[in-house]
Amino acid sequence: SQKIEQNSEALNIQEGKTATLTCNYTNYSPAYLQWYRQDPGRGPVFLLLIRENEKEKRKERLKVTFDTTLKQSLFHITASQPADSATYLCAPVNTGGFKTIFGAGTRLFVKA
């Protein structure tokens, strides 16, 4: 069955450092992979989408990589800030798919 794995333990880092979050998937051939941010008590907010033919995508301090051979996506936040503290969800989507399956998310804490 399709499975998505994200770091189950919370990630604690110091302000200014780079946070790296991992998303591994199995039994998937996603055409796209989306990353969302979710704050407590709120709905997820879309951050970035990367296509299968793209190796890397950047948006301001965010960078996403997509390795279809390793079946893995990495999400980086450079120069992290306490305001980046949240849960980050990855969601691979198959070609023609509409049933987006989300990973359980990784909780990130950035300490000032």
Next chain:
Amino acid sequence: NAGVMQNPRHLVRRRGQEARLRCSPMKGHSHVYWYRQLPEEGLKFMVYLQKENIIDESGMPKERFSAEFPKEGPSILRIQQVVRGDSAAYFCASSDERTGSKPQHFGDGTRLSIL
């Protein structure tokens, strides 16, 4: 341009009652998705609707749960004869086309508590 609106934000029901959760998608969006989230867990897909049609309800329990997205008005997720296990946060998302290359826009959810 209002985002996805869900109401109520909090809903308390006693076992055996009915719960009705409403979702108004973003203007111009005709695709609606419902998810369920338990504390410390990820979002679980329930159902995907496109105006007046249920496209995929494979994540929704066959009994007691139903969803609709009428031509006019919000999408409704209905849970009949609620049980304690139905307590969760229910999120609705919308998009302007079938998801994949387009992001989903989420509401802030309805927190359902069953007494």
